[in-house]
Amino acid sequence: MGSQNEEVKLLSFVCSPVCRRVEWALRLKGVDYQYIEEDIFNKSNLLLELNPVHKKVPVLVHGNKPIAESLVILEYIDETWKHQYPLLPQDPYERALTRFWIKFADEKVMYGGYVAMISIGDEQEKKVNEVREGMEKLEELIKGKRFFGGDKVGFLDIALGWITYVLPVWEEVGCMKILEPQKCPAISAWVNNILTHPLFKDCLPPKDELLAYNHRRRKQFNPALYH
Template sequence: MGSQEVKLLSFWVSPFSKRVEWALKLKGIDYEYIEEDVFNKSHLLLELNPITKKVPVLVHGQKTIAESFVIIEYIDETWNDQYPLLPQQPYQRAIARFLANLVEEHVMKPAFVAMCATGEEREKAMNVIREAMYRIEEEIKGKKFFGGENIGYLDIALGWISYFIPVWEEVGSLEIIDPFKYPATYAWMTNFITNPMIKDTLSQRDKMIDYFHNMKREYSST
């Protein structure tokens, strides 16, 4: 099953796509990378993911899987003899999934708003982030990675924080993650981003800053 051809439809600045790249790299899975223009979607993307029409999409032989968290679990279960990602214990797996979803709703979305917005709207978004970040800080205290000594599922799910948040902070001229309030999280960010396998997949920072400046301008004009 694992030897079938693997393709990943991705977008260079998508944190969701990056997660899948990281999972594939950590598992040592060979795959074909297909860059998508999300503003001018290909027939292939529309055919493979007609409902949400979003990346990432993983193609494994004749099977197509969408949504980054679902894809990561599929990868982990399909190549289960290579570098396990999810915790072995059911309770720990449940906590990892819970925290991944918490950060998606309470950090990623409001952090993007905080980058783009000003005044009361920004402050409201920042309050949501602070509450979630205290929970994350407690979880990572005393550990190198959420997965222990090695990068695991939750590290992959939250890994975008280590690279995207500093870019969003620069674009929005604000501080989203205070290293003094969240020292364990800050140390984890450095551990994650300096891992050679992760480092190799990161998009060019200057290019990302330009991209998100444009996103901010679009947000402000709506």
Template structure:
């Protein structure tokens, strides 16, 4: 079976991790079948394809599953090398791209999530940490329009969703995490990525996403208070 055939993606409409895999597939022009997962009732297919973590997204290529979103993006880039390269070919630049993608997941995401789920002084502390980490992420642009240079690449599709969710978190808890005055380059970068027609076409509806996360916030903070 030729590369590009037999590609399926198990995802969830509000999952940022599934979203960035979709961005990778769309940018490369790879046709795939999207399978929407019911998270409260995980399917036998998901449990079979990712028995260790039991999480999505999962890419299935010619019957073989690949789990974890960043690993999936690297897999997609390696299999379809001739279609819109995402990772730099230079080993040093490739290592740098992996560093910033990992920084997003290990530093930015937890701080934003902690701001979302905490209250009072604890929330203020996490919000400050989130803002500092996002400012650090901005430094990785090094004056370029995208982390990938002149075109959207691996770090851009790995990290751009954090801007969407940070804005949603800000609206829900009334704390501005992405500040245009303090992070002008990051804001310009985020706008540039999200205005790309291919990226924009994949975005979930804004109001629906906001209401979904409002409910998620009520559930999490309610559980914390009890």
């Protein structure tokens, strides 16, 4: 595919877990790209022009073609550079399962974890329990495997990679505990496998920036906690 060699740019935000997915996929594929950091509190004209529908990062620009939404971008990357480290399984059923579990994890674990982080009291406790239930389902999925993709990192590992470095920050900011190693030993081992993977460990956002950003989010919903 001739277009493979066209310039690749990524509009991103350092604290966004969904943006990190795209960076990881590009790195695994060995695709050179230009990183453009966005201020999501003061969005650039470039971002608004490239993603006029959602006005959000990430946006991948390949040649002159912009693609938005992290999971859509991941599939585009996988199809465009299909011979360089395939991410999605080849089997249609396995691909369908992968998409199912990503949707489950995004709705139940990622969104739920974020809501728990910005919540307090009974509402937080309820959300924490819901997210733990979701985590236990993922525990069953990865049991006996090094990665969700088996012996090597796959699409699901990239999509769920935020658990390894964002979830601990959410737990700290929200004064809560979601991932319990005794209940989820396989997930806990996977976290370590991802964080020590050479392509990922050098592509993690600074923890102090993650803490500051998420405290800012929590403060928006609970200003009294920060007086």
